[in-house]
Amino acid sequence: MNRRQFLLDLCTIAGAAGIAGLLAEPDLSPNPSARPSPRSAAPDRFDPAEGRRGLLALEQKGFTPREAMFWEKAGGGKVRCLLCPKFCVLRPYERGNCRVRVGLENRLATLVYGRPCSVAVDPIEKKPVFHYLPGSTAFSFATAGCLLSCRYCQNWQISQADPETLDAHDLPPDQVVAAAAREGCRSIAYTYTEPTIFYEYMYDTARLARASGIGNVVVSCGYINPEPLAQLATVLDVMKVDLKGFTERFYRTVCGGTLAPVLATLEGLARTRVLIDVVTLVVPTLNDDEPTMLAMFRWLHERLGPDISLFLSRFHPTFRLRNLPPTPPETLERLRDLAMATGLRYVYLGNVPGHAGESTFCPSCHKVVVGRVGYQLTERNLRDGCCAFCGTRIPGVWE
Structure with missing residues (x-):
């Protein structure tokens, strides 16, 4: 074999190994103690x-x-x-x-303590959070920045920006709590970008809010280490976690992160009293295949239980992922049926206004206990946290 042929063969072997490495899925078992090389x-x-x-x-x-x-x-x-x-x-x-x-x-x-770039009063349903004080409002804020780089981020103008490039409010924790009370908000939502990055600001605000009788709702990608999560959970009421997909490849190529730490976060939350909501944006051709989604539904049922809220949300082209169509509602409906067949009781459809999948149904008598169209409530059939028709307890904080 001459040198040229040897090099060609070597490149072929190396290329095959590289492709195999790309296609192989690593072990997804969460290992919170594992730390990447510095x-x-x-x-x-x-x-x-x-x-x-x-x-x-x-x-x-x-x-x-x-x-x-x-x-x-x-x-x-x-x-x-x-x-x-x-x-x-x-x-x-x-x-x-x-x-x-x-x-x-x-x-x-x-760099962003007390300096949010976005502040608003939102319906709690917008987060989306459906089993915590429905019909109430949440004082919502975010700072610039994020620790992931999702190609379909809907808030990329602030999540992928340096703080000095955006206008910011001067709003320390005590003023956040005072503003929430003044606006009649029953909760404060740490949202829009990734609250983990402004952890100190969020934590200090949440402590003051809890002391004032105001709830705390975190809207997060779940990319946080166990120790800060455990400390944060002591002052939280709800954590809505974006489980963006169920393969390491999807997280690496679409989100700039890894899956295992998010699963570890969800398991960590399951050991607390924090109400857990899980949202998956269903992206055509990237994370919508039924075998993978079925594995995700089974994992959620086994590790978090049947009573979590799961939202399957419709994708719309945005940011760096404009070459794919919106998710067909039929895909969401099929996946919702699949999720409920695994034993998950509260599975919702997101970004499909007016669909029956926005409402909360009693898992026993299958009647509507909280009706919704978009962010608006259309009916409430609950008595002391139970279905008004059959008496089945519906998990959540309703009053």
Whole structure:
């Protein structure tokens, strides 16, 4: 064999191995103790001078670095963030994947404490949350940034932005709680981007809200490490988790993350008293095949129980995923039937206004206990948390 043929054969073998590695699905068993090899957020492109300029620009716009929670020293002036499964290792003035946590000399800081870029009063149904104070409103806010990079993100203008590029409000935790009370909101929702990235701001606000009798609802991708999750859960009422798919490949190629930590988050929540909602955006050709979805439904039933709320939501082309059509309602209906056949009792359809799948049905007599069209309630047939027709208890917080 000559050298040319040897190299061709070697390339063929290497290419086959690469394809096999891409197609193979790794073990999905959650392992919260496993930690990826430490790495910098952008080791080849980091410019300390640019980092300093960015920090100065933030300070000039009113952003004040505040020491973060959940980090450790990594030597040489670096710090390792322990908040999410990316475990960013940051040099002074270097930011993490989330865009809002920055390394300083031997410490980690958050850049967005008390500085939300989006604030609104929403129906609780918009989150979507259906089994917690239906018909009420939630004082909702977010800061810039996110720790994932979903190609179909509907809020990409703020989730994929650096904080200094957006206008921000000056709204510390006590003012959030005061505003929520003033607006008559029964809960505060940490939403729109990924609340994990503004953990300190969220946690301090949630503690004050709980002391004031206001509920806390987190709308999250579930990409958070076990220790910060456990601490956060002590002040939460509801956590709505986006389970974006059920394969590692989907998470890697579409979302810029991994599946196993999200499953670990869901299992961790199941050991608390936090109400769990799960949302899956069904994307044609990418995560809608029935065998994978059936495996997901069975996992949810086995690990979280039959009484969680599961939302199967319709995809609409947006951001970097505009080449696919909207999800056919028939696909959602078929998957809903499949999910309920596994024993899940409360399976809803999202982004299909007016569909019967928006309403809550009693699992015993199959009558409507909470009727909905979009974000509006059309009927309520509950008495003391039970079906008004047959007396079956419906899990949730209804009053």
